[in-house]
Amino acid sequence: MLLWLTAAGSLLLLLVRALFPYWADDCAHILRSLLLAARLLKYKRSQPFRGVLDAFLAAARRHPAKTFLHFEGERFSYGDVDLRSNRLARVLRQEARLREGDAVALFLGNEPNLVCAWLGLAKLGCPVALLNFHIRAKSLLHCFSCCGAKVLVTSAELQDAVEEVLPALREQGVSVYLLSETRKIRGVGSLADKISEASDRPLPRDLRANVTVRSTALYIYTSGTTGLPKAAIVTHERMWAASFIQSACGVARDDVFYINLPLYHSSGFLIGLGGSIERGISVVLKRKFSASQFWDDCREHNVTVMQYIGETMRYLCNAPKKDNEKEHKVRLALGNGLRRDVWSEFLWRFGDIKVKELYAATEGNIGFINYTSKVGAVGRLNFFHRLWTQKCSAVVSFGETPLNVVILSLQLIFPHLLIKFDIEKEEPVRNSQGLCIEAARGEMGLLVGKVTQRSPFVGYAGNEQQTEKKRLRDVMKNGDLYFNTGDLLRFDDDNFVYFHDRVGDTFRWKGENVATSEVADVLTMARCILEANVYGVKVKGNEGRAGMAAITLKDGEDFDCVDAYRQAVNYLPAYARPRFIRIQPALEMTGTFKLKKTKLVDQGFDPALISDPLYYLDAARQTFAPMTEEVYSAITCGTIIL
Ligand SMILES: *[C@@H]1O[C@H](CO)[C@@H](O)[C@H](O)[C@H]1NC(C)=O
Numbered sequence: 001m002l003l004w005l006t007a008a009g010s011l012l013l014l015l016v017r018a019l020f021p022y023w024a025d026d027c028a029h030i031l032r033s034l035l036l037a038a039r040l041l042k043y044k045r046s047q048p049f050r051g052v053l054d055a056f057l058a059a060a061r062r063h064p065a066k067t068f069l070h071f072e073g074e075r076f077s078y079g080d081v082d083l084r085s086n087r088l089a090r091v092l093r094q095e096a097r098l099r100e101g102d103a104v105a106l107f108l109g110n111e112p113n114l115v116c117a118w119l120g121l122a123k124l125g126c127p128v129a130l131l132n133f134h135i136r137a138k139s140l141l142h143c144f145s146c147c148g149a150k151v152l153v154t155s156a157e158l159q160d161a162v163e164e165v166l167p168a169l170r171e172q173g174v175s176v177y178l179l180s181e182t183r184k185i186r187g188v189g190s191l192a193d194k195i196s197e198a199s200d201r202p203l204p205r206d207l208r209a210n211v212t213v214r215s216t217a218l219y220i221y222t223s224g225t226t227g228l229p230k231a232a233i234v235t236h237e238r239m240w241a242a243s244f245i246q247s248a249c250g251v252a253r254d255d256v257f258y259i260n261l262p263l264y265h266s267s268g269f270l271i272g273l274g275g276s277i278e279r280g281i282s283v284v285l286k287r288k289f290s291a292s293q294f295w296d297d298c299r300e301h302n303v304t305v306m307q308y309i310g311e312t313m314r315y316l317c318n319a320p321k322k323d324n325e326k327e328h329k330v331r332l333a334l335g336n337g338l339r340r341d342v343w344s345e346f347l348w349r350f351g352d353i354k355v356k357e358l359y360a361a362t363e364g365n366i367g368f369i370n371y372t373s374k375v376g377a378v379g380r381l382n383f384f385h386r387l388w389t390q391k392c393s394a395v396v397s398f399g400e401t402p403l404n405v406v407i408l409s410l411q412l413i414f415p416h417l418l419i420k421f422d423i424e425k426e427e428p429v430r431n432s433q434g435l436c437i438e439a440a441r442g443e444m445g446l447l448v449g450k451v452t453q454r455s456p457f458v459g460y461a462g463n464e465q466q467t468e469k470k471r472l473r474d475v476m477k478n479g480d481l482y483f484n485t486g487d488l489l490r491f492d493d494d495n496f497v498y499f500h501d502r503v504g505d506t507f508r509w510k511g512e513n514v515a516t517s518e519v520a521d522v523l524t525m526a527r528c529i530l531e532a533n534v535y536g537v538k539v540k541g542n543e544g545r546a547g548m549a550a551i552t553l554k555d556g557e558d559f560d561c562v563d564a565y566r567q568a569v570n571y572l573p574a575y576a577r578p579r580f581i582r583i584q585p586a587l588e589m590t591g592t593f594k595l596k597k598t599k600l601v602d603q604g605f606d607p608a609l610i611s612d613p614l615y616y617l618d619a620a621r622q623t624f625a626p627m628t629e630e631v632y633s634a635i636t637c638g639t640i641i642l
């Protein structure tokens, strides 16, 4: 009898497995999410309000001597950073007459000063704007003004950039403070002496008594494909949600986290730094990413968790091979934008590292985590998701029942949709009633997230126009409101989520959608090609855009036009093959290694405008042939048909 029952039990289990192959992963993920949601709820309800700063203070009390930051050979314990941030807060409060709620812009590199300044200002209840330290002149002034700050804190390395805009800042009545000891900016005093003399006693809580979970904690700038950067408002609630990602991915209390991404972006600051504080772990902080030092750093500091973006993984894989590259303790990699080919090579070279691919936008109200082992997927819709999506309008009216709050505050279960998108016009397809149309399973669509009280879209500071651009109305019903992620995704029949491309990174040619990242993946498999930046260019007399690639060559290699041609023809459908190739000494990037395209698109393929070597796909001769003025005019007047 018992035997029979056991057999039936195992059979049932097998059946469940076969029908729902991912149920164990789904359940584990849902359980973890629920536990996190319960914690978030507790923090949101707690009186007085509890923010990520309080998690830091708790960690500093629990283990003051534990290393918080390793930076350029120096070690700062949780206690050290706590005391230094107290001193910094006292001095800034006195010098700049700061009060709760006053925004302060930090123009600092990736260094412990930035961390101390943020913590110190958080102790005063002041939101912080994280300025990108690569920006200059007009862009710097723009970013500074849109957060409404009257105080700028900087360090000596950025002296030149600050001096350039100082007259304009002065005119606006802005005070500038310098944290470093050594050099000085003309007319700007250094706070270094005052900071070292100030008292390090804790700051009274009532200085930040009015801060709530909905208050602005940070302004983080997001750079779009066009225009000046926008300041996304990050509330304390959002900061908690992002800092839980480490925990959701299984980072433990004894892990060592490696941050080599800029802290002025959400991955580095919210997921990297915020998450490490939430876990109370040690961080190895780098001024900037270096592929050649990466594994040495990991070995030296016993790093166990690394953070990546697609490009940094590619740089690691492009670095020359070494014998000891599997000798390290890295067990987990968190990030986004990892392409399939790079991912397999990464594992093959550097050993068994669990990769957790995330999808989320700084300002967005949607996110996915890849918690199963499906190559290529960025996430998964689970049972809760689907239930919620179907029932979303009903649930909203439940109000703040605890269960509803738990489910909604997950930020992992939020109402979202994929809608049909017209690549050509770069706008959603609408039906005769002017409403959007849900994309079919397997079909690429634009991801939009319903804006509700629980999944709000706070928008950009001082930029109603840009905020409005990200809002999409009349999606499923007249008068509803969604957040437009600008990302094209695909859900498959098994509920896996795949990232396709960003709007603008996909172009249309011969009636087909070409994803630039896919083309780049194929081109970089050619022996001579190191990197490729793929985009579409207008060709007179043709609809859509023809594919073009700006490439760089590997060290010591010449452009092998026949091999590149074979690569393109063997692995890409005809419409996706790049028609033009432009060889550059280096590809231009933004601060987060996103490739710049706008200028390239404008320059097109006209040899008169471009001094780089230029080639076109010559199907008759089965090669990429040099572009000449004659070929150019033959293409534009239609004698050569693409
Ligand atoms: C904080 O709230 C109290 C009471 O509501 C108010 O008197 C005080 O001015 C507020 N402080 C700031 C900085 O807004």
Ligand SMILES: *[C@@H]1O[C@H](CO)[C@@H](O)[C@H](O)[C@H]1NC(C)=O
Residues within 6 Å of the ligand: 300, 301, 302
């Ligand atoms: C790294 O781990 C090794 C062996 O466990 C230990 O001897 C060493 O001190 C550790 N290094 C650091 C920087 O913690």
Ligand SMILES: *[C@@H]1O[C@H](CO)[C@@H](O)[C@H](O)[C@H]1NC(C)=O
Residues within 6 Å of the ligand: 338, 343, 354, 355, 356, 357, 370, 371, 372, 373, 374, 375, 376, 377, 378
């Ligand atoms: C998702 O995670 C699994 C397991 O860590 C991994 O095998 C898979 O490649 C990941 N997918 C992506 C796109 O990273």
